[in-house]
Amino acid sequence: MSPRGDSAGDERLAVYYTVDTEVWWARGSHDGRSGFADEFRRWFHGATPRGDYGVPFQMRLLSEHGLKGVFFVEPLFAAVVGSDPLEEMVECILEAGHDVQLHAHVEWLRHIDHPVAVPGTGPHIRSFGLADQKRLLGEATRLLTEAGAPHPTAFRAGNFGADDTTLAALAQLDIGVDSSLDRCYLDDDCRISGGAAIRQPRTIGETLEVPVSAFVDYPGHLRPVHLNACGFGEVRHALQEADRLNHPTFVMVSHSFELLNVRQDRPDRVVLGRFEKLCRFLADHEDRFRTADFREPVPGTESSSPDVDEIVGQWRHTTARVAGQAWSRVAYR
Numbered sequence: 206m207s208p209r210g211d212s213a214g215d216e217r218l219a220v221y222y223t224v225d226t227e228v229w230w231a232r233g234s235h236d237g238r239s240g241f242a243d244e245f246r247r248w249f250h251g252a253t254p255r256g257d258y259g260v261p262f263q264m265r266l267l268s269e270h271g272l273k274g275v276f277f278v279e280p281l282f283a284a285v286v287g288s289d290p291l292e293e294m295v296e297c298i299l300e301a302g303h304d305v306q307l308h309a310h311v312e313w314l315r316h317i318d319h320p321v322a323v324p325g326t327g328p329h330i331r332s333f334g335l336a337d338q339k340r341l342l343g344e345a346t347r348l349l350t351e352a353g354a355p356h357p358t359a360f361r362a363g364n365f366g367a368d369d370t371t372l373a374a375l376a377q378l379d380i381g382v383d384s385s386l387d388r389c390y391l392d393d394d395c396r397i398s399g400g401a402a403i404r405q406p407r408t409i410g411e412t413l414e415v416p417v418s419a420f421v422d423y424p425g426h427l428r429p430v431h432l433n434a435c436g437f438g439e440v441r442h443a444l445q446e447a448d449r450l451n452h453p454t455f456v457m458v459s460h461s462f463e464l465l466n467v468r469q470d471r472p473d474r475v476v477l478g479r480f481e482k483l484c485r486f487l488a489d490h491e492d493r494f495r496t497a498d499f500r501e502p503v504p505g506t507e508s509s510s511p512d513v514d515e516i517v518g519q520w521r522h523t524t525a526r527v528a529g530q531a532w533s534r535v536a537y538r
């Protein structure tokens with residue numbers, strides 16, 4: 206049996222289109238110009254004077270193409286601003302039929318009156334010991350489920366800032382999957398031990414690690430498959446290679462605000478174009494690719510699964526991305 210077959214015998218490559226869904230706001234940081242409601246509209250709804258390109262828009266496009274997404278929702282902000290916006294996020298995603306899972310940015314601790322853990326010095330949950338990580342993840346889970354989400358089965362740390370202790374804390378909270386391993390951030394933000402060798406789902410302790418996909422874009426350099434970091438040609442090639450090399454999973458990363466140029470308050474036409482092309486490509490090739498989520502078992506987790514080869518990109522796709530980015534800086538000023 207191939208390593209990728211799921212419990213129903215589906216041998217197509219399982220593509221996880223994951224969207225880290227988060228809002229940002231610091232009380233008093235906007236000189237009174239912008240309250241939380243405006244920031245919520247920006248970071249979640251993707252509101253710009255030229256239309257909305259946030260989570261509802263992204264879900265609509267996914268659904269129109271018969272695709273599903275995994276939305277890693279950050280709930281700690283609700284301890285600062287109240288639960289209504291979090292409830293709106295959860296309801297919106299569940300109603301559209303997509304998957305709500307857990308994300309956490311410990312940066313919010315600084316703004317909470319009585320946090321469950323003393324704020325650390327950095328933006329990573331791995332800065333905390335096991336007891337505090339468990340308390341933090343437990344609190345984030347409580348906020349998310351009280352806002353209407355089912356108990357999460359998967360987690361991604363803010364800034365990919367997880368370590369082995371995070372995985373142990375997740376196991377104690379009955380959250381079986383972690384997707385914080387991004388090999389391009391190892392030894393910096395991400396400190397999951399042995400991570401450099403993990404290219405496919407692997408059990409670490411009692412937690413299943415499902416790593417973010419990456420490819421070699423030039424010798425000795427890995428590029429993560431983030432929507433804002435790769436051209437469509439690079440993503441398409443990586444998908445085709447993952448399929449050819451029999452990878453069991455392909456994990457992409459995006460954000461609730463990914464299709465926006467936040468600083469210029471407008472949609473980012475380059476990233477928007479990539480997303481539209483990706484949706485069309487996956488829909489047109491549903492015989493080879495299926496979008497998956499963490500409500501179902503992750504394929505390729507049998508211990509006997511052989512390791513998989515690294516995906517190697519093609520120069521022409523990388524060159525095309527660099528040229529396209531340079532052009533967009535001129536054309537879309």
Ligand SMILES: [Zn+2]
Nearest residue numbers: 225227363364
């Ligand atoms: Zn995040």
